[in-house]
Amino acid sequence: MDGLIDTHAHLQDEAFSVDFADVLARIRATRPAAVINAGTDLATSRRAVEMARAEPGFWALAGVHPHEAKTWNASTRASLEELLAEPETIGVGEIGLDYHYDFSPRDTQREVFLTQWRLAAELDLPAIIHVREAFDDFFAFIADGPRPSRVLLHCFSGNLDIARRALDAGFSFSIGGPLTYPKSEETRTIFRFLPDDRIHLETDCPYLAPVPFRGKRNDPSLLQHTFRKLCEIRQADPDELAAILRENAVRFFAPRLRLVTP
Numbered sequence: 001m002d003g004l005i006d007t008h009a010h011l012q013d014e015a016f017s018v019d020f021a022d023v024l025a026r027i028r029a030t031r032p033a034a035v036i037n038a039g040t041d042l043a044t045s046r047r048a049v050e051m052a053r054a055e056p057g058f059w060a061l062a063g064v065h066p067h068e069a070k071t072w073n074a075s076t077r078a079s080l081e082e083l084l085a086e087p088e089t090i091g092v093g094e095i096g097l098d099y100h101y102d103f104s105p106r107d108t109q110r111e112v113f114l115t116q117w118r119l120a121a122e123l124d125l126p127a128i129i130h131v132r133e134a135f136d137d138f139f140a141f142i143a144d145g146p147r148p149s150r151v152l153l154h155c156f157s158g159n160l161d162i163a164r165r166a167l168d169a170g171f172s173f174s175i176g177g178p179l180t181y182p183k184s185e186e187t188r189t190i191f192r193f194l195p196d197d198r199i200h201l202e203t204d205c206p207y208l209a210p211v212p213f214r215g216k217r218n219d220p221s222l223l224q225h226t227f228r229k230l231c232e233i234r235q236a237d238p239d240e241l242a243a244i245l246r247e248n249a250v251r252f253f254a255p256r257l258r259l260v261t262p
Helices: 020-029 042-054 066-071 076-084 106-123 135-141 160-168 185-193 220-234 238-252
Strands: 005-009 034-038 058-062 089-098 127-132 151-153 172-175 199-201
Touching: 005 199, 005 220, 005 238, 020 220, 034 042, 034 089, 042 058, 042 076, 042 089, 058 076, 066 089, 066 106, 076 089, 076 106, 089 106, 089 135, 106 127, 106 135, 127 135, 160 185, 172 185, 185 220, 199 220, 199 238, 220 238
Parallel strands: 005 034, 034 058, 058 089, 089 127, 127 151, 151 172, 172 199
Antiparallel strands: none
């Protein structure tokens, strides 16, 4: 399917360092409307911007992932603001809380997340959020104070009750390969339940490749497999759903995102 949008990739990851030209050729062959590479720290955010400058249809997110929150220092915010001012950078991400691995102390995660959450609100940029096993704290911490006007829960891992709560808050949702996994029935239920205008697709590559490539390196050329599953569970016409997803992305990442005509 031409014209799909990968709203969350990591093509700047070292997993692509050896054969990036081949990967890029496969991606181009699927004629995506856009590929958005998310930063996880300053270095990967900077690389995402560089890739966006070099490749038509590529865009960047800049942010510090909860795993990397421990790297935040006195100069990080200023450096991040510089990256967010670049025209190729269309949002703050990925940011959030991850209590599954605790690669950074939870107190540090919370402080760094809230700093970036408030920065997204201040700059009126979309916020792309990673939450794993931390939804109670996430909702508690954002209850007061300024809020970004657009919030996307990437690779959504909550249950239906959490989805309803996030929906009521005005948030959007993205999903990738896990939608295709045999044991992901609750995820499929959620993405059947969500309204058309709150859904986005992603790869989160090089992770979470869809069936039948599960366990292998993921990349945006495989997004079509997740898209087909989404069409199946929503009983949607592929052309109509692809158009809806494009409209969702343009609206969410406005005004900076511009799509490549497939």
